[in-house]
């Protein structure tokens with residue numbers, strides 16, 4: 001399929017433009033230099049989806065363009081979603097709801113009692129979300145027993161004459177995944193303009209909606225790169241199946257055949273560390289390098305682990321100096337502005353070593 005054909009199919013889907021697009025695709029020459037320069041390190045292009053604008057930005061804005069469009073098309077009066085206390089998805093959903101004139105309920109999981117009012121959680125309240133907290137059950141996963149609370153909130157809203165629209169965790173449904181099909185079309189145009197054919201695209205993978213959309217987009221446009229999703233939490237093989245199912249359902253929405261089912265839905269399990277939201281030494285090093293070389297603000301939960309995989313593959317020689325790679329910066333900076341992230345960064349080696 002051509003880019004034009006794909007964008008015209010996407011244009012037929014309900015959408016509400018909330019993200020600031022296109023996001024830049026930038027070279028990272030000082031990061032390349034720090035990783036061995038042109039003799040050792042590939043060309044690194046950074047796709048700046050941290051700059052999608054909506055409520056301080058991040059990858060969820062692309063999904064929310066389609067999710068909020070769908071909610072409005074269905075006559076919703078409010079949205080409900082779930083996530084961790086420091087969920088970027090919840091924060092951007094709250095921002096998106098406000099921009100669309102909808103009310104918003106967030107059912108958030110935390111291991112802390114109470115969860116500190118900082119980072120994303122502070123922004124959730126600032127955006128006027130109604131926040132419902134549930135206790136965490138498993139440190140490897142991002143969620144708690146939130147289904148019953150979501151059902152309860154939805155029933156109360158319905159009883160009051162409202163029309164709540166439930167958004168899946170991470171916005172990872174077929175409708176949400178369309179955001180990264182569109183994101184792939186955008187990237188394809190930018191790569192063509194640069195004359196670049198990257199070997200791999202690295203990104204942090206959580207609830208897998210980004211992966212589903214990127215995989216479908218790359219499949220439909222026959223992109224040259226291999227997708228290298230870096231898992232940030234446990235939960236295989238269910239998450240693998242979810243990525244495949246969501247990609248397949250998104251293909252159906254676009255009237256494409258189901259051949260994406262046979263695509264590769266690989267996720268690298270080597271950079272999770274002790275679990276979801278728990279910083280790793282390699283991730284903290286990646287955060288320092290990205291900030292000091294390129295003024296890129298990563299977060300310890302997602303993007304730090306994603307870039308740590310790319311750095312490890314440069315150092316191991318798995319990627320060579322003649323390669324080009326793309327790092328998809330999916331956002332997350334508000335989670336860095338928390339006391340936990342600050343403590344982890346300040347305790348890591350190299351903090352004061354300028």
Ligand SMILES: *Cc1c(COP(=O)(O)O)cnc(C)c1O
Pocket residue numbers: 058059060088089170172204205206207208209210211299302303330331332
């Ligand atoms: C949600 C999120 C991801 C992962 O996206 P999924 O679609 O949930 O896999 C990556 N990075 C950041 C910063 C995120 O907030």
